[in-house]
Amino acid sequence: MSAGTVPELAPPVLGAPSPAHPPADLDDPVLRLATEMRSVCLNAVDVLEIAAALEAQGVNDRAARHRYGLPDVFALAELLHRLVPPRPVEPAEEPCPWRPRPVTHVLRGALFGLPGVCTAALAPAGAGVAQVVVLVVALLVSWPLGQGLAYVGWSRLGRSDRGGALRLLRRGFLLASALTVAAVAGFALALGAGPTQAALAGGQGVYLLGATVLLVLGAEWWLLAALAPALLACGAHLALGQPGGLVSPVRLVVLACLVAVVVLALVRTRGAPAPTQGRLRWAELGAALPHALFGLVAAGVLLVVAVGVPTTTTHPVVWSAVPLSLSMGAAEWNLTWFRRRTFLLLRRTSHTRRFARRARLALLVACVRYLVVAAALTAAGTALSTSSLSTGEGPAAELVLSGAASVVVGGALFLALSLQAFGINTVALATSVVALAVDVVFVFGPASPAWPDPVLAQVGVVGAWFAVLLGYAGTVLGRASLHG
Incomplete structure (x- = not known):
């Protein structure tokens, strides 16, 4: 192949296999380059893409003239495009990120709803206004705090900042629990609600916050294990007609399960690595x-x-x-x-x-x-x-x-x-x-x-x-x- 000339190549014949592999005469520098850049040429959608790849490898107009006998890099790219016609590979289909998990979804809903059975089992049938109010306060304080905490946790996890997510979930859980207990205690004192009802309402709020932390971290089954004894005890208590002699033992079981949930939330958020995105920002709030x-x-x-x-x-x-x-x-x-x-x-x-x-x-x-x-x-x-x-x-x-x-x-x-x-x-x-x-x-x-x-x-x-x-x-x- 003489310098300054472009070899005449016959157009591909319809029905004939495309020359995906260039001729095997590797003594010719152009053919050797075509072999080296075969992958680029096969997947190129335009001659300019091949030219850009050549320049990225250091082949400029001067190299095209002196090394390959062509006027510039674009002529070299055109020749490679003809030697190795494009046959782009179809990109792999992006997997669908949304996969329903029926058991997990049902379990998550149950872990938020079923603790209400404990409230029904332990609340007296003729509870007055004060007892109802403290229960309402616990829900009105813990639910929005839990929603905000869950958003921050999911947001950090979605940005691959697990350390930041764990730290914010831990500190947010402790702060939100303190606010919930303080609000319930304040209303209980002001309205004259008994300590038992105040503890029941406060425990319900703390549980919702702890469950939020554990569900964000994917610890549904651990949460179920911690809650199961309370559900069984309260279910049996309701089935037996809520006999007075079982109230104290059932309360102890529920208290033990609540402590287990709190400990589990703290254990799952301990030892967090350093956050990659710093402290909680106002924009996140x-x-x-x-x-x-x-x-x-x-x-x-x-x-x-x-x-x-x-x-x-x-x-x-x-x-x-x-x-x-x-x-x-x-x-x-x-x-x-x-x-x-x-x-x-x-x-x-x-x-x-x-x-x-x-x-x-x-x-x-x-x-x-x-x-x-x-x-x-x-x-x-x-x-x-x-x-x-x-x-x-x-x-x-x-x-x-x-x-x-x-x-x-x-x-x-x-x-x-x-x-x-x-x-x-x-x-x-x-x-x-x-x-x-x-x-x-x-x-x-x-x-x-x-x-x-x-x-x-x-x-x-x-x-x-x-x-x-x-x-x-x-x-x-x-x-x-x-x-x-």
Whole structure:
């Protein structure tokens, strides 16, 4: 091959194998270079890509002229492109990160909901207002703090800062537990609630915070092992009709399990390596604030729905909260299923309108599946709670309506959590605040003949909340850009 000439190569014949391997005459420097750069040439989408690879290896215009007999590096790249026609390898499909784990999802929901059985077993059937208030305070303090703490922990873990996540979870757990206990103790002293009820409420709040830490770290089975003795003891206590002679032993078992959860949370967060992203920043707190506020408002909505039933027993509060907490496992399961479904739809759908239609249908299916589970759990809770009410159709009928409101609240929470999973916090938080405010007015506001029955009004309020979130989520979650 003489200097300054480009060899004449016949165009490839259709149906003939492409010359993926150049001729074996390695004495020619161009052919030797083609062999060395075969991988680059096969996967190049343009001649310029080959030219860039040549320059990266130190082959400039001067080297192209003196070493390979071509006018410049672009002519050399064109020749290599003809000698080794591109046959790019299809990139490996990105694995879907969303894999539903039914057992884990159900277990996570159970670990948040089942401790309510301990409250039902140990709370006296005729608890007064003070005892109910301290329980409500524990929930209203621990739930938002736990939501914010979980967000910070997940955020650090998602940025590969496990050391920072462990330290923040440990310190956040201790601080949030101290705040919860202090708030419960303050209200208990102010209202005259007994030390037993204050301890029960404070323990419930500390447990929720410890469970949050352990679930963020994936220690579901350890948490179940620590909680199992208390669940068995309280379940047996309820089944036997809550005999007075077993109250003290059951309380000791529950206390031992609570201590075990606290110790487990501290053990799992000890020995943390140095954080790679420094201390907790204001920006992180700002990002966690919407999640904490939503936890506060969601707890408020749940409690207002639960206490809207005209009865003095604390069991309706417990049996409304427990099914909804248990249903959060189904909510997590269906949300993961929805995200996996939309991830796969992005691969299989070439038109945005078709994707939007199928994504909205998937969201509707996920929502309906969640509502079915929540309705079944609430029906079971209602059946258990009805036995604690006085005879008569009035309270029982209102309890059924309250159960329906609780199911719709669960659906609204599922939609709100779905929006938050995609970083859409404003609408979820704003609509929940409005729903809570209106519900509080109907339940606790002054009686008026112009207002409907409070329990029936609750169904309307939370139903409107659910409808607004369903319409909004169906609109925005149908955008393909959110699922990329």
